[in-house]
Amino acid sequence: MTQKVAIITGAGRGIGKAIAEHLAAENYFVAVADIDGVTAKYVSERLNAIFPQVSRHYVLDVAEREAVFNLVDNVVADFGRLDVFINNAGIAYINNLVDSDPDKVERLFDVNLKGTFWGIQAAAKQFIKQGDGGRIVNAASLAAVEGSALQGAYSASKFAIRGLGQSAAKELAQYGITVNAYDPGIVLTPLRDYIDQRTAQIKNTTPTDQRKSVIDEIALGRPAKLDEIADLVSFLVSNKAKYITGQSILIDGGMRFH
Numbered sequence: 001m002t003q004k005v006a007i008i009t010g011a012g013r014g015i016g017k018a019i020a021e022h023l024a025a026e027n028y029f030v031a032v033a034d035i036d037g038v039t040a041k042y043v044s045e046r047l048n049a050i051f052p053q054v055s056r057h058y059v060l061d062v063a064e065r066e067a068v069f070n071l072v073d074n075v076v077a078d079f080g081r082l083d084v085f086i087n088n089a090g091i092a093y094i095n096n097l098v099d100s101d102p103d104k105v106e107r108l109f110d111v112n113l114k115g116t117f118w119g120i121q122a123a124a125k126q127f128i129k130q131g132d133g134g135r136i137v138n139a140a141s142l143a144a145v146e147g148s149a150l151q152g153a154y155s156a157s158k159f160a161i162r163g164l165g166q167s168a169a170k171e172l173a174q175y176g177i178t179v180n181a182y183d184p185g186i187v188l189t190p191l192r193d194y195i196d197q198r199t200a201q202i203k204n205t206t207p208t209d210q211r212k213s214v215i216d217e218i219a220l221g222r223p224a225k226l227d228e229i230a231d232l233v234s235f236l237v238s239n240k241a242k243y244i245t246g247q248s249i250l251i252d253g254g255m256r257f258h
């Protein structure tokens with residue numbers, strides 16, 4: 001069987017890196033795509049040290065539509081095809097709605113929402129051209145299920161990603177393409193550090209107390225491990241998930257129930 005090819009955006013660190021590691025271990029060719037060329041190269045080189053010639057790194061800003069289309073073209077030129085596209089890259093912006101800086105809000109929507117939109121478009125066009133289906137998985141969030149104070153722009157972008165994913169799933173099903181999302185709760189990455197630090201600053205508490213207060217909300221009593229999120233994504237791109245589409249799956253250790 002031909003080796004499958006996966007693109008993961010934001011794979012230079014955090015959740016994206018864990019997804020890249022899992023898919024490489026599952027015999028995918030892995031395109032490690034990130035705005036940070038140093039971390040992307042490092043992750044890719046580490047993967048190649050374990051699984052020879054399994055990975056290449058690509059540097060782009062997912063907010064730029066042309067760059068996302070070039071990414072798909074370059075990966076297809078390098079690996080021959082595309083099977084999986086993970087729209088993982090995302091940023092946060094923590095502030096009161098009334099004080100939110102319009103440039104920061106626009107940048108957040110450009111990266112989180114438009115970046116995901118361009119990723120779906122570019123991947124779907126390639127999948128349709130190939131004619132044998134494909135898997136798109138988007139990073140949503142617990143913040144896509146319930147808005148939190150100080151997370152207006154972030155939460156709105158993640159709700160929008162769920163809506164976009166549902167529309168895409170309906171349009172693309174006819175081509176055998178599934179579109180799903182993962183909704184993590186609390187995962188200890190640099191993004192989460194920023195959220196806790198900035199939230200604590202605005203609430204006039206400490207980052208440690210802020211983090212404790214969110215962890216206290218988790219029924220299972222601890223944040224998610226990176227591997228636990230990557231396991232869900234591995235499942236969503238696997239043959240076992242072929243009958244799941246348009247879904248956004250909460251993986252939060254029991255913070256919200258629906």
Ligand SMILES: NC(=O)C1=CN([C@@H]2O[C@H](COP(=O)(O)OP(=O)(O)OC[C@H]3O[C@@H](n4cnc5c(N)ncnc54)[C@H](O)[C@@H]3O)[C@@H](O)[C@H]2O)C=CC1
Nearest residue numbers: 010012013014015035061062089090139141186187189191
């Ligand atoms: N950490 C958490 O608790 C949660 C994270 N998420 C989502 O999971 C995804 C990954 O988050 P983390 O790993 O925590 O973040 P992170 O900040 O640790 O890593 C994000 C990666 O994306 C890259 N990136 C940022 N902007 C980019 C752009 N414009 N183009 C290309 N690459 C870009 C960064 O360089 C970085 O390598 C994000 O979409 C985030 O919103 C969702 C729920 C919870």
Ligand SMILES: CC(=O)C(C)=O
Nearest residue numbers: 141142143184185186
């Ligand atoms: C970063 C994020 O999405 C949450 C819910 O913490």
